[in-house]
Amino acid sequence: GDSVTQTEGLVTLTEGLPVMLNCTYQTAYSTFLFWYVQHLNEAPKLLLKSSTDNKRTEHQGFHATLHKSSSSFHLQKSSAQLSDSALYYCALYTGNYKYVFGAGTRLKVIA
Amino acid sequence: EAAVTQSPRNKVAVTGGKVTLSCNQTNNHNNMYWYRQDTGHGLRLIHYSYGAGSTEKGDIPDGYKASRPSQENFSLILELATPSQTSVYFCASGDAGLGASYEQYFGPGTRLTVL
Numbered sequence: 018g019d020s021v022t023q024t025e026g027l028v029t030l031t032e033g034l035p036v037m038l039n040c041t042y043q044t045a046y047s048t049f050l051f052w053y054v055q056h057l058n059e060a061p062k063l064l065l066k067s068s069t070d071n072k073r074t075e076h077q078g079f080h081a082t083l084h085k086s087s088s089s090f091h092l093q094k095s096s097a098q099l100s101d102s103a104l105y106y107c108a109l110y111t112g113n114y115k116y117v118f119g120a121g122t123r124l125k126v127i128a
Numbered sequence: 129e130a131a132v133t134q135s136p137r138n139k140v141a142v143t144g145g146k147v148t149l150s151c152n153q154t155n156n157h158n159n160m161y162w163y164r165q166d167t168g169h170g171l172r173l174i175h176y177s178y179g180a181g182s183t184e185k186g187d188i189p190d191g192y193k194a195s196r197p198s199q200e201n202f203s204l205i206l207e208l209a210t211p212s213q214t215s216v217y218f219c220a221s222g223d224a225g226l227g228a229s230y231e232q233y234f235g236p237g238t239r240l241t242v243l
Contacts, residue, residue: 028167049230051231053232060132060234061171061218061234062234063231088197105173108171114176114178114184115173115176116173116232118172120169121171
């Protein structure tokens with residue numbers, strides 16, 4: 018079945034260091050991938066999305082590239098900021114109006 | 129700005145009681161969703177709807193019912209609440225299909241505690 022795997026439950030980084038959050042997926046449907054960010058006590062919000070193979074997508078300093086050959090959609094940022102501390106979800110559109118989310122990665126940025 | 133509201137924001141219920149969580153969207157989206165959020169499990173789909181009058185089972189529908197009486201409103205009903213249903217519940221709306229953004233807009237969440 019369709020699934021999304023986020024291998025890290027918690028990532029702790031020092032401010033200024035690069036961010037990379039992993040996301041791999043499995044699907045039989047055509048691929049549409051998303052990253053959502055959820056700050057403490059807030060609702061999840063779309064950070065970026067892609068359906069195009071090997072094309073870099075950027076938003077708010079974050080970027081991700083969908084690689085269908087490796088079924089991956091990793092989230093990256095060149096320099097972490099304290100305000101990036103949040104819960105990040107990778108999600109997949111599975112068709113028939115449905116989505117599946119990964120377990121989430123909590124990013125904690127420290128000074 | 130797309131808007132999804134939920135009520136109540138916090139709810140304490142007793143085991144065996146009936147709980148209704150309400151969601152309203154002003155985005156005119158066809159699709160609406162109910163998720164629960166639990167640490168280690170992420171967001172899991174309970175029920176969804178692709179239009180007024182329709183409800184579909186998601187990935188974890190057991191113990192839950194849903195109702196979509198109108199384009200704007202989507203309710204989640206726990207007929208016999210159990211402590212295992214203690215969680216944070218999120219409603220979302222969005223559109224999928226030709227020309228759609230596929231983005232989901234989430235409500236602020238409802239924290240439900242079943243004692």
